[in-house]
Each structure stands twice: as C-alpha cells, then as structure tokens.
Amino acid sequence: MSHASSLSRLSTPCLVLDEAIMMRNIGRLDDRLSALGVAGRPHLKTVKSVDAAKQVMARASGATVSTLREAEVFSKAGITDILYAVGITPQKLPRVLALRGTGCDLIVLLDSVAQAECVAQASREAKHAIPAVIEIDSDGHRAGLRPGDPTVLEIATILASGGAELRGVMTHAGGSYGARGEDELVAFAERERDAVVAAAKELRTGGHACPMVSVGSTPTAHFARDLTGVTEVRAGVHVFFDLVMAGIGVCTVEDIALSVLTTVIGHQKERGWVLVDAGWMAMSRDRGTASQAVDQGYGLVCGIEGRVIDDLVVIGANQEHGIVAVRSGSRAVLPDLPVGTMLRILPNHACATAAQFDGYEVIPAAGDGALQYWPRFRGW
Numbered sequence: 062m063s064h065a066s067s068l069s070r071l072s073t074p075c076l077v078l079d080e081a082i083m084m085r086n087i088g089r090l091d092d093r094l095s096a097l098g099v100a101g102r103p104h105l106k107t108v109k110s111v112d113a114a115k116q117v118m119a120r121a122s123g124a125t126v127s128t129l130r131e132a133e134v135f136s137k138a139g140i141t142d143i144l145y146a147v148g149i150t151p152q153k154l155p156r157v158l159a160l161r162g163t164g165c166d167l168i169v170l171l172d173s174v175a176q177a178e179c180v181a182q183a184s185r186e187a188k189h190a191i192p193a194v195i196e197i198d199s200d201g202h203r204a205g206l207r208p209g210d211p212t213v214l215e216i217a218t219i220l221a222s223g224g225a226e227l228r229g230v231m232t233h234a235g236g237s238y239g240a241r242g243e244d245e246l247v248a249f250a251e252r253e254r255d256a257v258v259a260a261a262k263e264l265r266t267g268g269h270a271c272p273m274v275s276v277g278s279t280p281t282a283h284f285a286r287d288l289t290g291v292t293e294v295r296a297g298v299h300v301f302f303d304l305v306m307a308g309i310g311v312c313t314v315e316d317i318a319l320s321v322l323t324t325v326i327g328h329q330k331e332r333g334w335v336l337v338d339a340g341w342m343a344m345s346r347d348r349g350t351a352s353q354a355v356d357q358g359y360g361l362v363c364g365i366e367g368r369v370i371d372d373l374v375v376i377g378a379n380q381e382h383g384i385v386a387v388r389s390g391s392r393a394v395l396p397d398l399p400v401g402t403m404l405r406i407l408p409n410h411a412c413a414t415a416a417q418f419d420g421y422e423v424i425p426a427a428g429d430g431a432l433q434y435w436p437r438f439r440g441w
Contacts, residue, residue, distance in 0.1 A: 064424050065366045067432045069403055073324045074343040076418040077405060078435070079367065081426040082318035083300055084116060090282060090299050091120045097288045102144060102275065104297030105131060107412045110421065111138045112435035117300055125277070125295045129156050130440040136165040144168045144194070144275070146231070146295070148204060149176055154183040157191060168228050168273075172196040172205050177216040181223025192228040193220055194273055195264075199256035200236035200249070208259040217269045229273025230264065232257045233295070237280040241354075242310060246284035253281050258290035280311050301411040304361060308353035314361065314369060320405035321360070321414060322422070323383065325398050335385040335398050339406060341378040345413035359383065360406035360414075367405055370396060375406055 068077065094101045103117045106127040114135060118124060123142035126132045132143050133156075141164060149157070149169040160167045171177055171193055184191045195216055198205030206213050213230075220227045234253035240246045253276050261271040276288070277295025288294070301319040302312040323339035341359065350357040359375035362385055372391035377384035383406070387393050398404070408414035415421075415437065423433040 064432070068322055068365055068422070068424075071322060071422060071432075073322050073403065074339040075322050076415060076421050077320045077322050077424065078113075078301070078421040079318045079320075079424045080116075081424070082316060083113075084426055086299055086302060086312075086316060086318060087117055087119070090296060093283065094294055095120075097285065099288045099291055100293045102277070102293045102295045103300070104146070104277070104295050105135060105140075107297040107300055107415065108437075109415070109439070110435050110437045111135070113300070113421070114138065114140065123293065125297070128441045129153060129160070130438070132160055132165065132167055134438055136160060136163065136167070141165045144170070144231070144295075146170050146233070148172060148196070149180065149193070151179040151183075154179065154191070158183065158187050158189060161189065161191070166192070168192045168194055170194055170196050170231065171216065174212065174215060174219065177219040177225070178223070181219055181225045184224040184226075190224060190226040192226040194229050194231045194275065195227070195260070197230050197232040197257050197260045199232040199253045199276075200234050202235035203233070205232060206260075208256050208263065213260055213263060214267045214269075217264055217267065221269060227264070227269055227271070229271045229275065229292075230257050230260045231273070231275035231277075231295075234276070234278045234281045237278050238305065238309065238349075239352075240280060240309060243284065246280050246310070247286055250281035250285035251287070253278070254285065254288060254291055261290065279306060280309055283311050298411050301415070303349075303411040303414075304357045304407055304409045305349040305353070308350050308355060308357070314407065317407045317411075319411050319415060320363065320367065320407050322365075323404050323406055325400050325402040325404065326382075327400060333386050333395055335395070337375075337383040337385055337404065337406075338381060339375075339383045340381045342380050343414075343417055344375065344378060344383065344406065344408060345410065345417055346378075347408075347410040347413040349409045357407075357409060358388075360408055363405040363407060365403045365405060369407075370404075
C-alpha cells in the first residue's frame with residue numbers, strides 16, 4: 062500500500078511526520094557540529110515524544126527541555142543529562158530535587174540574585190548541590206545578563222558559597238529568527254559566541270570554574286563558522302523545520318518534515334475559496350511568516366503525497382475551518398479540489414502546530430511500510 066493510500070484512510074485533521082526527511086535534518090546538524098568540534102544538546106521541546114527523541118538523541122548525550130514535565134518523561138526514558146532552559150522559580154525546586162534524586166543530572170537556569178539565593182538555599186536544605194547555569198543575553202531578545210554585568214560574578218559567588226554548583230553559562234540568540242540571508246545569520250552566530258565566551262572568561266578570571274559554555278538557536282547552529290570556546294550547541298526546530306526557517310534561509314520547503322493532513326469540506330467559488338477541516342486549532346495561530354518577504358498565511362498547501370501546490374496557501378483560519386486560496390498577486394490557477402480531497406499543510410512554526418496534536422502519523426523511512434504512530438505528551 063502506498064503512503065498516500067495509507068494517509069487517505071486517516072481521520073483529519075491529523076499530524077503527519079516524514080521520518081526520512083526528519084532523519085536527514087538531524088544528520089545535517091549532527092555532521093555540522095561534529096565538523097566544528099562541539100557537542101550537541103538538542104532541544105526536545107519541539108518533538109515532545111519519546112519515539113522521536115530516540116532519533117534526535119542518537120549522536121548526542123545531553124538534552125535541553127523547556128518544561129519539567131519534559132524532563133520527567135525523557136529522564137524516565139533514559140535521557141538523564143538535561144538542561145531545563147527556562148528560568149527557575151522557588152516553587153519548582155522540589156521537583157528538580159526529586160528528579161535529581163532519580164539519577165537525572167538536571168541543570169537549572171537563572172539570571173538573578175534572587176534565583177541564585179533560592180537555589181543555594183534549596184541545595185543547603187536538601188544537602189544536595191543543585192547545578193545551575195547563568196543565562197547570558199547575547200542579543201537583547203529575551204532574558205539574561207549582558208557580559209560585563211557584575212551580577213554575573215555575584216550570582217557565581219552565591220552559588221559556589223551557598224551549597225549549589227555553578228555549571229557554566231548559556232545563551233539563546235532568539236533574535237536570529239529575524240535575520241535575513243547568510244551574512245546576517247553568520248553575524249548573529251558570532252555575536253552569540255562572543256557574548257557567552259566573554260562571560261565564561263569573566264567567571265574564570267574571577268576564580269570560578271565554567272565547564273559548560275552553551276549556545277543555541279536553530280539559525281545560528283546552522284550558520285556558525287567558529288565555535289572556539291563553546292562546549293555545546295542547542296537547537297530544536299531543526300528536527301522538523303518549518304516555513305519560518307525556510308523564509309530565513311536555514312532550510313528549503315523540501316526539508317520540512319511535518320505537515321497537517323486535512324480534508325476539503327466545502328467551497329466559496331465566487332471568492333476563490335476552498336474550505337478545509339484544519340483551522341487554527343490544528344495549525345495554531347502562529348503567523349511567523351507574516352513579517353517575512355513571503356507571507357505563507359497559516360500554511361503552505363501540498364497534495365496528499367507531499368508535493369507543494371504552486372501558490373496555494375491557507376489565507377485564513379477559524380477554530381475548525383481553514384480557508385485555502387491562491388496567494389494574492391499570483392497568476393496560479395486554483396486547482397479543482399472536490400469535497401473529500403485530502404491535502405497536507407506545511408506549518409509556519411513546527412513547535413506550535415505539533416502542540417495541537419496527541420501524536421504523529423509517521424511515514425517510515427524504510428520502504429513502503431505501514432504508517433507508525435508516535436505519541437506526544439503535554440503539560441508543564
């Protein structure tokens with residue numbers, strides 16, 4: 062049975078994953094990091110699936126997560142070197158200690174004196190040193206301290222003298238998502254490296270060990286030219302890629318491994334609309350390509366076999382209805398798509414779209430085997 066035939070038997074909307082494309086994407090970054098001489102610490106927030114994580118982690122030892130729920134599930138599955146890359150709060154420290162008690166080397170993230178004091182206090186009370194990394198702001202995108210901020214050394218002292226453990230520094234160049242073209246992406250990667258390496262040097266000069274020097278975003282991971290001084294790179298959406306990454310120039314549309322299978326449910330012929338059963342509850346409300354040179358609406362439309370239909374996009378979305386039409390200004394002709402026709406939609410943001418579903422319908426990399434199902438999990 063062909064994959065298209067197998068897909069046609071599914072109830073829609075559902076989430077489709079092409080394993081062969083996914084494995085190619087994973088291998089591409091693994092090979093690149095190996096050539097640059099650094100380890101990978103993949104971010105598993107995108108996949109949120111033990112089955113998928115096994116593929117992602119094949120050549121990595123450490124992982125990154127964005128929720129304690131992710132840390133708990135992946136640790137139970139045997140992934141035990143984990144960075145929890147969201148700022149820690151006092152209320153979460155009992156769960157951190159519980160996880161560490163199971164043998165998971167869970168590292169927390171902080172960027173303030175208040176957080177450092179809480180981690181130190183919890184370490185003393187538990188008689189267990191909680192390891193922490195200090196977040197460095199490399200681009201003004203979100204959280205973190207700038208290199209040279211005296212608070213970096215103050216935090217290090219609080220951790221080291223208070224019973225906790227300073228594991229190192231990390232940064233996330235989230236601003237790179239707004240970069241365009243190779244030159245800008247290379248420059249962002251260098252700015253990211255410079256910031257975290259400078260902070261590590263300050264700590265060492267101040268008498269603190271800094272074994273972990275961590276950088277990471279999918280764009281900078283693919284465009285870094287020199288990672289001297291860096292010990293590891295984090296990336297996550299590279300596993301699936303999406304239209305935002307294609308718009309930046311990190312991948313091509315053909316590299317997108319994830320799609321939403323949908324069915325045509327009606328037409329508004331006078332408006333040139335085709336209605337499908339994948340609205341924003343399936344695609345998410347993410348409109349990440351709206352500010353790019355090519356606005357892909359809520360997603361780019363493909364036939365059931367996965368080939369892009371020229372200039373056919375989801376131009377609008379209600380909760381359970383998607384509105385498919387030819388891109389504004391295009392000379393493409395709306396194809397004949399009768400009710401019952403099944404299509405696949407490539408997402409703007411793989412993480413946000415995948416989060417709408419309980420699992421992946423997997424097209425296996427090996428031959429014409431039957432579809433597989435990989436469950437996902439949710440929660441914090």
